[in-house]
Amino acid sequence: MNFFKKDQKSNRNKTESSTPLRMKLILGIIFVLFATLIGQLAYLQIGYGSRFKAEVQKSNSAVVSSQVPRGVMYDNKGRVLVGNTAKNAITYTKSVSTTIDDVYSISNKLSNYILIKNEKPTEQQIIDYYLGNKENSKREAARVPKSIRATEDDEKINKSIQQQVQAKHLKLSKRQETAALIYNKISGAYTLSTIYVKNDGLTDKEIAEVGEHLSELPGVGIGTDWQRSYPNGSSIQSIIGSVSTQKAGLPSDNLQYYLTNGYSRNDRVGTSYLEEEYEPLLKGTKSTSKVSTTSSGNIEQTKSVYSGQAGASLVLTIDARYQKEVQKSLEQIYSSAIASGAAHYSNGAYAVAMNPKTGALLAVAGISRDPKKNKTTNNALGVINQAFVMGSAVKGAMVSGGLINKIITPTDNVMPDVPVYLPGTPIKKSVYPVGTFGSLDASTALEVSSNIYMMRLAMKWVNAKYVPKEFISMPNTAFDTIRHNFNMFGLGQKTGVDLPGEISGIQGKSFNEHGQILSGSVLDLSYGNYDAYTPIQMVQYVSTIANGGYRMQPYIVQSIGRTSRNGKKVYIDYDKKPNVQLKIPWTPSELDVVRQGFWRVVHGTNSWGTAHKIKNVKPSISGKSGTAQTFYYDPDNPNQKNPPELVNATFVGYAPSDNAKIATAVVFPGLDPDLEGSYTLQMTKAMVQDYFKLYKK
Template identity: 90%
Template structure:
């Protein structure tokens, strides 16, 4: 026993000596090590870029609002989070959110007493496995079965607990950034010393001071809660975004995201080894997002959208649009390609519910009918199938073996022959079919035989493509489609000759409204196919918000020059003039004759059918027509080009809705833009 006690004494003496040596010799060094601080750089959000219309009016801006923020320190524990959540819930209420069942469970177990109690309920056999995942699942199942009920204060605490738990270390998040009252701000401010990491800051949200009708073009921004889109998560993370950053998710907000987001402010934070923040210093104040100046005029855009809604509503009321699924209108400066107004309506025919859908102008395609005949005649002239002085063709219907007669709207025999301008004026399908057959060198014997080369579709489509029909225009908006191309050959590889003829007068392939306005602009400006665009310039908004410093201006882009001669172009323009101002009783747009300034253009109707998604194999679906009109004004020096499409109208009640819309668009434009 004496030997053992002696050994113990020696060991204790050695330990005490070592402790004394460390305390005296290295105490100050260890103390400095404990107090040593580390530094880290953190970033914060900046206001998103503002969008203006062509007159400098704010279309979409940022509305500042107070917010309760939280910055998570390195040393924050689960107990700290639970404590802060409960304290803060005494001063604020979150009413626009409700905690999920899982969030309630997490908050409930955040209390150590509850966690210990629930752990004790887990069967010993499960605890003996030492499988943390299995034990946690069992605990959560137990709590779920207990149906925990929280008070309003505890529900707020649960939401705060969830937000803080999911925050990154040294990142700042918003705990409440909407409907924050002055009383809540005051009470939180008074108790900030008891709420480590909590602060009072400023957040922003998108505002639309000139109305939200244009929002379907501008697009939307994700919420902080939604954060980065999951389908592009890796792209955003590699470009410096945080998971809860707000980004543009559609249209202009998405297309110009790299410019609109700005550059985040950065601060350097020093923390002690204990994890507490010791000092914060601003390194870079950040730069607000770039400002976009659009080509659209907010007032004109609103007038066009209102006119479209009113005229389309009258079409519904009359029964003409009973099966219609929408209407679209677009206006463009034919000399530059700048879009002046983009309006659209989507409709559910069964529920008779309509919604704004301006982007249908670029992502909806329709068979446009006779409105495309200007491109067909142009192609015939350019390829010397007809000439300005020799363009008369017989107006005899086309009889294909085994198919109904292919003719124009007017009675057979109304005209013996037509020249190109008159064919456009009276909208002759027969003229276009004969022009197509001559063009592709078809062999045709009425009622007996027709043979077309396998390249016939390619020949006509190449010509339509030259005017932008059937291919993307390149407009600076995401989601544009190129249209819909019909089949060229049957299942045996034989060319669909009858469909070639249908294509010649616009009753086969489908085009978008923006392609139609680009096409008619090309005729209006003398042959320059201009790229449409919405963003005119990019710049920076002054700190007072009253001035924009421009850094970049969009230059008009000529995509293609149509190889017309002046006399060839004059044939088409004369036809478009006579469509509105001609004297032939079969003219299709005489109701626009008295509009000032004068309009030239081309109307169209294309046969279609009502498709019922609930009965896709419906027999004998209702026959409908797509009504269209493309035009420009003034006729001799166009400043505006328009395209209007009313798809799916009753052919007996079609009326003149597209002409009414065109008239409103032209008159409203010149009323707002008097020189």
């Protein structure tokens, strides 16, 4: 028993004596590790300290892009129709570390050196500027009722602050208004993006003062901007279209489309017509720069990566000098129609010229008018988006259809010139007295503009059943038959011109409320007094007759290229090739019937010829005139009774008659029928003579 206790004591003494040894071993290992760590830190500090410090302060970088000048548009002689005018601008580039306090400070400082006159800050912009001041913001926050603050609802608190400031009805000085506008512009800028603070009406004094104080204005710079210019006049601007401002930015209706195609929200884009149609080419390729920022967020360096590529250049088919002459003539002749009382109710006038062999548009002119205010504006675009009932000018297509479909032939095309008597309606006849002609052939019918001939041709064509004064019966396909024929010449359908916004015309009703075909209206359609067509459709139609049966697609952009850096040369990348949309299946003798009729309209000897006043014009003109009954529509009194009766006056033609180089269409809608005169003939004469003066060779 004693022996056992002694043994236990001996073991305890051994354990106690071994403990210090293990502790010493562990402490030794820890010491070695710490020594190694300290040595490594010292090594890194001494050997690599500067490198690590550079890494800590190393710049972050981002690639930003900037707009380039928009593409230039030239006329067919190389004259600039639409260019870019450079102008000075004050810019701002927002850094990563910019705070609201910075924005407020910069806005106030910069407003000491520039004044924005063409804008007024909105009430919201004034409130935002006021709250941009830290002291104002704290004061207004303290005034928020405790009940609202207790909710801890940021939206309610902010709304309360806004209402408090709004109730103050703040009044700002001119300088403060400018500061508020600047605050709004730069606070809304994207980080590292460059915006224009002022790019309109910047004076030399403002540039100089801002330049002297750039060190006090972080992010502010002096740069250049551009705006569209029209050195050869703006008469065609309604065709060219417009470009949005940087303030307006991307159109809201197509916002997602532009954003997915790499645009920024404040990018300027074409918003109408040629500017919109060729936007992907005109915009060019943005320049890109690599912006480096320090760890504190300040911009350290901006390095150009790609200088960008200016937008593509468009060469138009239009001659600037000829365009000016056509617009000038239209304005003068239309003014004389207004002065004489003939155009008292008229809402405009339109003229278009085309190369009948290629479809190239040579001139596009238009006038819109408010009859009540007698105010006129340029509206060349009306040539493609305004439709009118054109009257007898379309009879060439009607006769052509009769010949092509063998309803009549070049040797058998005589029809009795007897009026059409429908039950319960007035007599349907021509302008000349009943009995003037016993019968007419097709060419003479065109010469004297016989409505009777066209109606009888239509009845024969659709196999109508007709008993004078008793009844008329037509198949339900009658309208389709006649309209399909007009469509062959481009009447009643879009021509495909390279401009957005073209309409196909206006088609009248085919059936009444009981589902019965409007037989009388079929007859009206045959001589041009029912459906409405656009001026560009009319010039395409007459070009088809002039060139021998090729319906050419009209176009206004001849070629696309790149302008040299000095702006003196265009390198062409693409040339438009004429496009034949349809070949009319005429025989030469069938075509000759129509051409003879068009020649005799101007040069014939019959006293009922309608365009003899231009028979002496050189080179010779062939064509067809027309008048269509219409009425004055008062938008302020749409239900007016007995509106004034008016006529649309038209003329389509081509010259020279034997080898056409130019085709024209002129429309003067809404003239007084008693004072109609010969305005369309005067306009046609001016267009032909001016064209051949410019192109004598």
